[in-house]
Amino acid sequence: MMDIENLDHYTQLILSLAALVTLSSFIMLAQGRLLRLVFVFALQGFLLVLATAIAAYSFNNPHLYISAAITMALKVLFIPWMLRRHILKLEMHRDVEALSNKTAVMLGGASLVVFSYYVLHPIMQNSSMVLVNALSLSLAVILLGMLLMISHHQAIAHVVGFMSIENGLFFAATVSTNGMPMVVELGVAFDVLVAAVLFGIFFLHINKSIDSLDVDKMNRLNEVDQ
Numbered sequence: 001m002m003d004i005e006n007l008d009h010y011t012q013l014i015l016s017l018a019a020l021v022t023l024s025s026f027i028m029l030a031q032g033r034l035l036r037l038v039f040v041f042a043l044q045g046f047l048l049v050l051a052t053a054i055a056a057y058s059f060n061n062p063h064l065y066i067s068a069a070i071t072m073a074l075k076v077l078f079i080p081w082m083l084r085r086h087i088l089k090l091e092m093h094r095d096v097e098a099l100s101n102k103t104a105v106m107l108g109g110a111s112l113v114v115f116s117y118y119v120l121h122p123i124m125q126n127s128s129m130v131l132v133n134a135l136s137l138s139l140a141v142i143l144l145g146m147l148l149m150i151s152h153h154q155a156i157a158h159v160v161g162f163m164s165i166e167n168g169l170f171f172a173a174t175v176s177t178n179g180m181p182m183v184v185e186l187g188v189a190f191d192v193l194v195a196a197v198l199f200g201i202f203f204l205h206i207n208k209s210i211d212s213l214d215v216d217k218m219n220r221l222n223e224v225d226q
Contacts, residue, residue: 007130008058010054010055010057010058011058011130013051013054014051014054014055014058014134014175015130015133015134017047017048017050017051017054018051018133018134018137018138018171018175019137020047021044021047021048021051021137021141021167021171022113022137022140022141022144024040024043024044024047025044025109025140025141025144025145025148025164026106026109026144027040028040028041028044028144028148028160028161028164029105029106029109029144029147029148029151030102030105030106032097033093033097034083034087034092034093034097034154034156034157035084035087035093037156037157037160038080038083038084038087038156038160039080041075041079041080041083041160041163041164042075042076042077042080044075044164044167045071045072045074045075045076045079045080045167046072046076048071048075048167048170048171049068049071049072049075049076051171051174052064052067052068052071052174053065053068055174055175056068064174066185067174067185070185070186070189071170071189074189074192074193074196075163075167075192078193078196079163079192079196082196082197082200083156083159083160083200086156086200086203086204087156089204090203090204090207092154092156097152097153097154097157105147105151108147109144109147112140112143112144112147113136113137113140113144115143116136116137116139116140116143117132117136119139120132120135120136120139121136131175131176134171134172134175134176135172135175135176137171138168138169138171138172138175139168139172140168141164141165141167141168141171142165142168142169142172144164145161145162145163145164145165145167145168146161146165147161148160148161148164149161149162153214153215154214154215155202155203155206155214155215156203158215159196159199162195163192163196166188166192170188
């Protein structure tokens with residue numbers, strides 16, 4: 001059992017932010033409106049920025065400040081702005097996506113959090129409980145991002161789920177290795193930027209071709225072609 005009172009304030013803050021990042025993944029799961037989904041994604045990115053900045057100060061690792069700045073520019077400002085712009089341009093802001101079984105989705109999300117602790121605890125018996133908790137919540141964010149992609153039908157929601165998975169990987173790298181080498185972080189940030197721009201281009205072309213970004217409709221088109 002982790003005695004949280006014996007932890008320093010910075011570690012307590014990082015763990016609290018990890019819990020809030022996980023909570024934001026649950027809020028994203030429950031969203032039916034795309035604009036709200038993008039807003040919560042930006043909020044998750046901001047929590048990640050705070051956690052990275054605190055980790056930079058706590059670990060005395062100045063290059064993590066650069067990682068926090070890149071995350072702020074990409075995941076809090078640019079990508080949410082780009083997604084919001086596409087949603088408004090494609091007039092999808094009034095659409096409400098009704099989840100087929102919202103209760104089952106949320107229970108599935110809670111089960112994934114328990115599963116993350118169940119999987120990582122035996123593997124990391126010799127590690128500190130702080131690291132086990134942080135990595136378990138990171139894995140939970142990754143799995144919840146996958147569940148978001150499975151449970152939602154709009155392609156834009158899938159992009160948000162994909163970016164949320166990257167958020168979980170980024171947080172795991174920050175707490176377990178005190179930050180990846182800068183060249184790796186710059187490479188990942190560039191990949192995320194290119195992926196976001198390409199997704200935007202695909203959205204415009206797909207919507208122009210079939211007048212929808214619903215993946216179920218795309219699958220039915222594929223079945224007709226076969």
